[in-house]
Amino acid sequence: MDGVKVIEIKKSVFAENEKDAAALREELKRKGVYLLNLMSSPGSGKTTTLIRLINLLKDKIRIAVMEADIDSDVDAVKIKEATGVESIQLHTGGMCHLDAEMTRQGLDNLQLADVDLVILENVGNLVCPAEFDTGAVRNAMILSVPEGDDKPLKYPLMFSVCDLVAVNKTDVLPYFDFDLDRCRENVRLRNPRAQVIPICAKTGEGMEALAGWLLAEVKAWKQE
Amino acid sequence: MHELGIVFYIIRDVKQAAEENRVEHVSAVVMNIGEVSTVVPEYLTDCWRWAADKEELLRGCELRVNTIPAVSYCDDCQQEYETVRYGRTCPRCGGGHTWLLRGNEVEIKEIIVSS
Ligand SMILES: Nc1nc2c(ncn2[C@@H]2O[C@H](COP(=O)(O)OP(=O)(O)O)[C@@H](O)[C@H]2O)c(=O)[nH]1
Numbered sequence: 300m301d302g303v304k305v306i307e308i309k310k311s312v313f314a315e316n317e318k319d320a321a322a323l324r325e326e327l328k329r330k331g332v333y334l335l336n337l338m339s340s341p342g343s344g345k346t347t348t349l350i351r352l353i354n355l356l357k358d359k360i361r362i363a364v365m366e367a368d369i370d371s372d373v374d375a376v377k378i379k380e381a382t383g384v385e386s387i388q389l390h391t392g393g394m395c396h397l398d399a400e401m402t403r404q405g406l407d408n409l410q411l412a413d414v415d416l417v418i419l420e421n422v423g424n425l426v427c428p429a430e431f432d433t434g435a436v437r438n439a440m441i442l443s444v445p446e447g448d449d450k451p452l453k454y455p456l457m458f459s460v461c462d463l464v465a466v467n468k469t470d471v472l473p474y475f476d477f478d479l480d481r482c483r484e485n486v487r488l489r490n491p492r493a494q495v496i497p498i499c500a501k502t503g504e505g506m507e508a509l510a511g512w513l514l515a516e517v518k519a520w521k522q523e
Numbered sequence: 524m525h526e527l528g529i530v531f532y533i534i535r536d537v538k539q540a541a542e543e544n545r546v547e548h549v550s551a552v553v554m555n556i557g558e559v560s561t562v563v564p565e566y567l568t569d570c571w572r573w574a575a576d577k578e579e580l581l582r583g584c585e586l587r588v589n590t591i592p593a594v595s596y597c598d599d600c601q602q603e604y605e606t607v608r609y610g611r612t613c614p615r616c617g618g619g620h621t622w623l624l625r626g627n628e629v630e631i632k633e634i635i636v637s638s
């Protein structure tokens with residue numbers, strides 16, 4: 300017989316990752332560990348923001364960081380030096396995003412019994428990371444003023460998966476035609492649940508609000 | 524550009540399906556790719572060629588892409604319209620109470636094997 304046979308599959312390629320991510324979230328819940336997935340374009344200020352945020356929170360909760368933004372360990376070392384918390388480098392092998400399996404492998408290198416909050420600095424990119432659930436409890440993103448207040452319209456998926464948008468580099472607002480209210484409205488169109496918090500990682504302005512949000516999130520996750 | 528990552532997911536799922544069906548070689552994989560899925564079919568097939576030929580099961584296996592046109596639905600007019608042409612604004616009433624009906628698919632439709 301030299302015929303052909305068609306085998307129907309009809310399955311989304313993201314289905315397996317979504318299963319892995321859900322399983323990872325359940326496991327983190329059991330262990331009482333909160334995982335935050337932080338995303339942004341390259342250079343929006345993820346590392347700078349993390350350093351400020353960790354220094355505000357590290358006396359209240361136990362924190363660790365996983366760096367995936369770039370393949371060199373520059374950011375991981377910088378965070379460790381500036382905050383003293385454990386910070387490890389993940390290797391994405393040139394991939395444009397992290398998936399749940401890669402995130403789990405990263406978590407295996409941390410002592411989760413001694414940690415309340417793990418922050419994942421995802422690959423700097425507004426498209427790909429939004430497509431892949433990492434297993435994080437929440438997604439947050441940083442939009443910096445020079446990028447423009449219309450980014451939520453141009454990258455709808457990213458904004459629709461994030462529960463928190465930190466608008467960074469507010470010190471340069473006078474030099475750009477970035478309108479905070481218009482930005483809020485554009486975010487709301489994509490995700491009515493999302494909170495918008497203006498910050499300046501350079502001066503520290505707005506950082507308490509961001510730290511307050513995160514602390515409440517971690518506490519709720521551990522108690523629920 | 525996450526086509527390579529997607530190719531690895533396709534390979535993993537096809538391998539699993541081949542095992543379940545006791546298939547030794549797959550001659551084609553048919554994908555449904557939505558018009559607004561952000562996957563670029565040309566990149567996908569390029570990445571596929573590179574990665575699939577490394578696998579015994581998939582050597583020479585063709586990746587066929589079915590493009591699924593994107594269609595949105597307006598809740599106010601209760602009618603469909605072309606997403607790519609009009610975006611999120613309904614061309615009839617100019618309103619924004621619209622949602623994507625289809626066109627976001629990245630799915631494996633079927634595999635073809637010789638018997
Ligand atoms: N003016 C200004 N520059 C900032 C601010 N936050 C970060 N930067 C600068 O932006 C650049 C990129 O920051 P970094 O934290 O490395 O961004 P990442 O690539 O997202 O991790 C660095 O030169 C920072 O000093 C801010 O609030 N205001």
Ligand SMILES: [Mg+2]
Pocket residue numbers: 345346368374420
């Ligand atoms: Mg960084």
Ligand SMILES: [Zn+2]
Pocket residue numbers: 597598599600601613614615616617618
């Ligand atoms: Zn309408």
